[in-house]
Amino acid sequence: MNCNTPTDVTFSFAGFAQRGGRTDHHADGWGIAFFEERGVRLFVDPTAASASPVADLIRRYPIQSKNVISHIRKATVGEVRLENCHPFVRELWGRYWVFAHNGDLKDYAPRLHGQFRPVGSTDSEQAFCWLMQELAKAHASVPPVEELTRTLAELVPQVARFGTFNFLLSNGEALWAHASTHLCYILRQHPFATAKLSDEDLSVNFAEHTTPNDRVALVATAPLTCDEVWTPFVPGELKVFVNGLTLS
């Protein structure tokens, strides 16, 4: 989620968490990261999201954030352990960077000669460390969003050629999303309507919870609601979202 007003994700998360073991088979851990200004709250848990006490807290505790990344894991590369749960967080240029990946990379062993090393054993964390290393080489300090997007557009295909590289990346200012295969998004804005979750019998009338100026972008592997129109990404597409709008 990327938006222009701090918003809670309790509604979307209620459906999303069901995919971790109940309506889908991604039961090998989960995680969610919320930016609050420059700070990050990261919750990770190597249990199924549908049965996690921490996920239960997230469903009930409305944390307000403008950039949220959540992930439910089906282990392909790397054991089911806390250090292999997404999202991953690193600091670069005095900002936190949060990354989550869906898909897997075959025979991927990037040259990590810089300051970012994986702690766990996933291909995803390796890809994240490589992206961070290359961003650090390309810029001396945090550049404008447009410039970062151009650098990422050069870097991403170098990873994507190893397999499926659907990912979300945020520094609290923007949300970058890349699709190798499946990713879709929706931009919600005034006039807000109601929506019904695909994974749970729950509806919400956004008009009751928003002001006319609010803008919210949601990106997900599969649509989270069954009565809204989600736009699919074109394979290979990198999009960046700022203040609930898409820039590219």
Add this chain to the structure above:
Amino acid sequence: MNCNTPTDVTFSFAGFAQRGGRTDHHADGWGIAFFEERGVRLFVDPTAASASPVADLIRRYPIQSKNVISHIRKATVGEVRLENCHPFVRELWGRYWVFAHNGDLKDYAPRLHGQFRPVGSTDSEQAFCWLMQELAKAHASVPPVEELTRTLAELVPQVARFGTFNFLLSNGEALWAHASTHLCYILRQHPFATAKLSDEDLSVNFAEHTTPNDRVALVATAPLTCDEVWTPFVPGELKVFVNGLTLS
């Protein structure tokens, strides 16, 4: 806490959290980090620990860990914001490092020319980034605990001369504790007895929850229990705890 068997901190945390606004005036945020093997769960919250829904989860959810660092903040340098809550986490040599500081450093502006930059505005995070930068310069990869302790013993006085530098640092393998002023510790081992919290009317019989091989070291600014003997640190002392034992 540092111990040889994954242990939960629900008992100690019940008392500790009361110091965040109820039995003490440290109400400007709090945090707790749990290592699980190489992974870390970090919970931070810019509200008073005694009233935080996240603290309530920690009190009730027994997360098993061998290395836990928790902190309750009274803001001296840096606003009350999420990014200023301790503990702070960084990755070095493919391991996470967790740091919390009590005290304040006057006119402290270390030269941060390396890969670690503060995200928030505290003197504490600057000191942590400087320590990480200097560790990265001193060793090419993660060295044995004894060697790290020697390096830290050289680095720490260079920070401590700027003020009060009571801190806890862990990489999941060992817990380093340094006292400029107040810090005390206790080593619990067989035969385990009962203990009563200083800050809440709660007792526990550790014999019921342990095996004869368990060893637990606890370090705190002030004793957490009122009926056990806590050993004070000598000002300037750096101690390292591994598997519930002190090595120095």
